[in-house]
Amino acid sequence: MSVNYQLEKSKLPKHVAIIMDGNGRWAKKHGKDRIFGHHHGVDAVRSSLELCGELGIKYLTLYAFSTENWGRPKDEVLGLMSLLVHAIDNETTNLIKNNVKLNTIGNNNDLPEDVQMKLQESIDRTAHCTGVTLSLALSYSSQIEITEACKKIAASVLASDINVDDINPETISANLFTSEIPNPDLMIRTSGEQRISNFLLWQLAYAELYFTDVHWPDFDKDEFCKALEVYTNRERRYGKTSEQVKQ
Numbered sequence: 687m688s689v690n691y692q693l694e695k696s697k698l699p700k701h702v703a704i705i706m707d708g709n710g711r712w713a714k715k716h717g718k719d720r721i722f723g724h725h726h727g728v729d730a731v732r733s734s735l736e737l738c739g740e741l742g743i744k745y746l747t748l749y750a751f752s753t754e755n756w757g758r759p760k761d762e763v764l765g766l767m768s769l770l771v772h773a774i775d776n777e778t779t780n781l782i783k784n785n786v787k788l789n790t791i792g793n794n795n796d797l798p799e800d801v802q803m804k805l806q807e808s809i810d811r812t813a814h815c816t817g818v819t820l821s822l823a824l825s826y827s828s829q830i831e832i833t834e835a836c837k838k839i840a841a842s843v844l845a846s847d848i849n850v851d852d853i854n855p856e857t858i859s860a861n862l863f864t865s866e867i868p869n870p871d872l873m874i875r876t877s878g879e880q881r882i883s884n885f886l887l888w889q890l891a892y893a894e895l896y897f898t899d900v901h902w903p904d905f906d907k908d909e910f911c912k913a914l915e916v917y918t919n920r921e922r923r924y925g926k927t928s929e930q931v932k933q
């Protein structure tokens with residue numbers, strides 16, 4: 687690891703969420719098709735995951751495919767789905783070796799059957815792992831996630847399982863795909879765009895945001911450490927004063 691950052695371990699995030707952006711621009715820069723960028727994006731997934739393991743960051747959530755991405759050219763969508771199948775096939779043994787538990791968030795049923803099957807196989811094979819939990823957001827839309835949570839809660843009210851007055855933020859959280867994982871502490875977006883793009887809108891309420899111009903395939907351990915160093919120097923106040931949080 688070519689990393690020289692002085693990272694204070696106690697200040698590291700527990701959960702990092704990443705919008706992996708810029709694969710297409712990276713490919714163009716190299717005079718190649720967009721899918722070439724996605725292929726190289728898998729290397730950046732591997733190194734980010736490795737770094738989380740090395741530093742004891744327990745949760746990594748990656749925005750791999752949004753519901754809006756279904757609208758991309760057919761070739762690119764098919765290429766991404768096939769890449770996913772191959773990546774899961776190639777990496778599952780490594781995930782187990784590195785104690786990584788695979789999880790997905792999003793509307794899995796929208797995915798082609800072979801992708802669903804591969805994912806489920808890998809989820810089952812890594813279910814016992816206790817190191818990093820890697821959540822892949824696939825066919826994911828935060829607005830749909832929240833809408834579905836509202837529908838489930840409304841149904842519980844109609845069935846008299848809960849009272850309207852008992853609905854609180856925890857009720858919403860408990861009905862999201864992420865009910866089993868803590869909210870992200872840090873959200874990184876690569877490739878220069880500074881927006882959240884329908885990713886974890888509820889869960890990012892108090893996350894620190896970090897934006898970098900680096901395209902996702904170039905986001906190596908060194909770049910990840912830079913983001914972590916910035917994070918460790920931030921003061922998270924959760925609406926309180928600086929004096930209060932220093933107490």
Ligand code: FPP
Pocket residue numbers: 706707708709710711712720724727728731748749750751752755769770773774822877902
């Ligand atoms: C955004 O870049 C990237 C994606 C929509 C796909 C990300 C997928 C991978 C990195 C492969 C995932 C594989 C695994 C195993 C998780 P973009 O295409 O929007 O780039 P652009 O903005 O430059 O066009």
